[in-house]
Structures are given as C-alpha cells and as structure tokens.
Amino acid sequence: MHARRGATVSKNHTVAIDQTGETFTVAPNVYVLDAALESDISYPRYCKTGVCGSCKSILVVGDIEHDSHTQVALSDDERNLGRFLACRARPKTDCTVAFIPRDVVPRFNNKIREVDCRVIAVERATHDVSIIRMEAETKRPFIFTAGQYASVALGDLPARDFSMASRPGERWLEFHIRGQQGSDIATYLKNDLQIGAKARIKGPSGTAYFREYHGTDILAVAGGTGIAPIKSIVDMALTAGVRQPIEVYFGVRAERDVYLADHFSSLATKYSNLKFTLVLSDEKKVKKGRRTGFVSDALDADLETGRNVRAYVAGPQAMVEATFKVLDRAGVRRKNCFADYFEMRRAAASSRL
Ligand code: FES
Numbered sequence: 001m002h003a004r005r006g007a008t009v010s011k012n013h014t015v016a017i018d019q020t021g022e023t024f025t026v027a028p029n030v031y032v033l034d035a036a037l038e039s040d041i042s043y044p045r046y047c048k049t050g051v052c053g054s055c056k057s058i059l060v061v062g063d064i065e066h067d068s069h070t071q072v073a074l075s076d077d078e079r080n081l082g083r084f085l086a087c088r089a090r091p092k093t094d095c096t097v098a099f100i101p102r103d104v105v106p107r108f109n110n111k112i113r114e115v116d117c118r119v120i121a122v123e124r125a126t127h128d129v130s131i132i133r134m135e136a137e138t139k140r141p142f143i144f145t146a147g148q149y150a151s152v153a154l155g156d157l158p159a160r161d162f163s164m165a166s167r168p169g170e171r172w173l174e175f176h177i178r179g180q181q182g183s184d185i186a187t188y189l190k191n192d193l194q195i196g197a198k199a200r201i202k203g204p205s206g207t208a209y210f211r212e213y214h215g216t217d218i219l220a221v222a223g224g225t226g227i228a229p230i231k232s233i234v235d236m237a238l239t240a241g242v243r244q245p246i247e248v249y250f251g252v253r254a255e256r257d258v259y260l261a262d263h264f265s266s267l268a269t270k271y272s273n274l275k276f277t278l279v280l281s282d283e284k285k286v287k288k289g290r291r292t293g294f295v296s297d298a299l300d301a302d303l304e305t306g307r308n309v310r311a312y313v314a315g316p317q318a319m320v321e322a323t324f325k326v327l328d329r330a331g332v333r334r335k336n337c338f339a340d341y342f343e344m345r346r347a348a349a350s351s352r353l
Contacts, residue, residue, distance in 0.1 A: 014094045031086065062093045147209035
C-alpha cells in the first residue's frame, strides 16, 4: 500500500466488508468511503478529508492508492500494518476491508435510509431550544443505535446533523434543535414549525454509540443540546437493565438554558446506579444540588485517576476538548472515549460551557 497523490486508478473494483459481508463497486478514482456511502453503507466517518481518523480501516486483501492525510488520522506505523483511511483510499484491485473494531459488537452498520417524517409534538424546552418529536411515514422503523445522529431536513431548510434523543425502538424520533438568534432555524422554529410539518431524515450515522455489552462504569458528559444523544444512551442503558454506575454531567450556561433536569432527576430517584450532576457556567448562585463552573472542571474535581469507565461526550467543541483532557489526565484511554465530531463542528463558535 503506497501513497501516490494524484495517481489514477482506471477500472471499477469490488470492495467487500469483512464484518458485514456487504459488497460495493468503486469506480475509477473514487474513494472507498464515497463509494460505500453511495451504496447506502453506513461506513464510519466524519471529516472525509483524512484529518480525523474516523474511517480508519484494515486492508484484509487487495491493494489501494492512498492520498495525503494527517498523522493523527493515520500514523506511518499504522500504514505499515495495513491500516488505511477509507476517505483517502482508492482500490487498485478488488479488496476486502474491515472496519477497525471499536466494540465487541459492531453497531455502526445500521443501514442508512432516507425517511419522510411528520412532526407529532413540539415542546419549547428553553428560550432557544425546541424538542421536536416526529414519526416516520413508513411502517418500517428507523433503526439506529443510541448515541447516533441523522441528517434532518426541516421544511425547506437545508439538512443538518442532529442526534436522536429518543431511545431506539420508541414510536417517535426526538431531536433537540437550537435556534441561535437570527438564524434560519430560529425563524423556522418560531414561524413555521407546527404539528404535521414535514421533515426528511437520512441516517443513522456516528460512532459515539452506546456500547451496551461493556460492563464498565458509564460516564456521560454533555454541553447544551449535546444532552440529546446522552439522553438516548442513558435511557437505553437503563431500559437494557444496565447495573453498573452511570454518571451524567450536564453543563449549560445559565438557568434559562436548563432543560431535562427533571427527566434525569426522576430517573436518578428511580435507579440507584444513576447520578446526575447539573453544572451552570455563568451563574454565581444556583439552586441546591446544582454546581457552578465549567462542566469539565466539575468532572475534573470528581473523577478519580485510573477509574475504568467508558465515556460518552457530546456538545460544543471547547467543552468536548476540555473534557477529553480531563479524561486523559485521569488515565481514561482514548479508545474508551466516544464523541461525534459534528457536534464539535456545529457548535464551534460557541464558547465553553
Ligand atoms: S473521515 Fe476523517 S479521516 Fe476519513
């Protein structure tokens, strides 16, 4: 396997995915990832430009051309071991590839589907966040794993990525949509959103999904609407009868940004293995039981070094990065930390919570 930027590949090749048995055709000079997505295969990915490493795979059989990428995404050592980035690789022969196993059970191979939906409930959760529930207009359920996201087109707005906040298997899909002042989404939420409104979703995507077969403690850290996938994961874990400790940290700026506190508090009353901590960064005084400061700092104060956890993190970029630093310091290995980067990108302009 050699990187030759700009090299061309002149004929179609078939690529088989080792774990799932799926096959797809890759046309000349098309990347493996693009061809897989074109064939509706839910290949792990994020940046699609060789930067993040989400699409890292194993070349089991065959040969590929590999374009440039960052060392963070794929090191030279990994290249020499037969790893490649699907978003930067073009087959030179028919190939068999394997996703890098990130779990004992590969759960990222839920089929990508496009589904027409109808809004069945709208709740104004805060001054700028609306909780929208929608039902698929087909009989086939929209299959996803807790923690994943979908591309959602509301009305005539361009599609954007939002995490499912509902539990897999529920009758409806729930999304938490923040309309920043002056944005097209804010205008839509205010003027156009109503029961019966149409939406189209495509997915699922994302690798920060719930690893339900791991028996370690669960740490879930959310900022703002990052609580959506965390809600799905926690609700799923409790429904699945998970017994190990589950600790949820939820950071928002101010009282007016708080939502779902009652949901998690009542779950914590019912399930003794669940602990919920609400942290407000812009308030000096808070109600009893709440904390002030950045959510990552609250975690830093609580997390003992060497604790064996799986950590799920969702929210603005600065908050996710700060939380990963805390997890690093506490000795939580990166392979046990999960975050989907679209949350980071979408909220890149937001400040740290
Ligand atoms: S999707 Fe990010 S490196 Fe391929």
